[in-house]
Amino acid sequence: MSKDGLCAIITGSASGLGAATAGLWAKRGARIVVNYSNSQKEAETTAEACRNAGAADVLVVQGDVSRDEDCRKIVAAAASWGRLDVLVNNAGITKHVPHRDLDGLSAEDFQRIYAVNTIGPYQMIRAARSLLEIGAKVSGRPAAVVNVSSVAAINGDGSSIAYSASKGALNTMTLPLARALAPSIRVNTVCPDYIDTPWFTKGRGEARAREVRDTVLARVPLEVVSTAEDVAQLVCFLASPESNNMTGECVRIDAGMHLIL
Template structure:
């Protein structure tokens, strides 16, 4: 992994994958903006770990479904002069069986699309000038990493609305990779199961344990991926080591897609 210091915004970074990514990016000289939607205490705990690693950290509340919040996040990073990476990690879902068509409303779709799809678009738009400045300052493209899901590739996951929002994020990744080249690279990661509080909050502790045990038994690699496991891929795509990659949807699911 590159040891270069990056200026980066990480949305949804109070816990889980976003927090793990921010902590991995943290090192002396790095500048990291940690965005959170509601959990200020966890965001501060993440920031403390980043500062302990030597990073300069901003902690800022913001709802990425609101364009004014996205522009405020970019404005907070503007004094740095440029951005090297934007990590669009903020996401949400509603746990509804795919067969339960009455379990999702138009409002549910709008809420999930607002955060999972429109939010990343608005963040890219707000941060574009800073990312382009980073490309010019460093002499190589800046990086956008969209955190998608295998749900967006296979139509699986916590609900039809969630899978649809991540599928839209995947195609948007391809569109933006074309539109923003050569100054900005845009890639997406498509993780499978991640062992974070996401499932506990959505389904309860016992149901979350059942999902973890089921996944561990089912996937060929017989592991439950941690947030830090997936964060390693996010940071690779944000780093100069992936400098010739753009428009990629990188699956990381412990081999789940190999199971019939």
């Protein structure tokens, strides 16, 4: 990818997929807002790695995307650049509850998971809309929003019913937003399966995460486990000028898991 100095916000980019995405944009010479909710130390580490990789500018901003005022604060940090070209809605949470355990999820669990995974991206897009529209005018091509969903939204599986439902809502929301924001802003979504990142270990514990990883590796047709960098490549493609004619798409990346009968 050429060094064209795109301006990007990546929510939840202190570690994992968000950090990997930021790292790829840094190599492209982008200006990047690294956002975190709790892990400031990790966010600063990611920011320093981006600077070392060639980012034109890196800002670190704390904010919980479930809070509209925080979304506006995150976007305001990029205002000094005068525009935005890319918004990646990567921040997400879950609660690990077996699907049969209907008593394991409270209304408060649903509300919190939806607040971050579904309402958060909506609020970020709303807050960033003006700067993204300016970015489109400056570059002469649509600005890009990429939402990070999950195959759980398609298959109805995943860490909990609340998580699956929140990502399903995010997939559906992609369509009306793509219509409403065209032609100046494109909106697409990626749906990864298992990604080999600490996010899975934190939720399940090392032993269970290793068991899931080994199961995925043994089953998927491509016989690989996706890394954060693998999925980040797709995120960056959907956010880049190379995908200018794509909008309203939910793109699955699962190493062929959906092919298993």
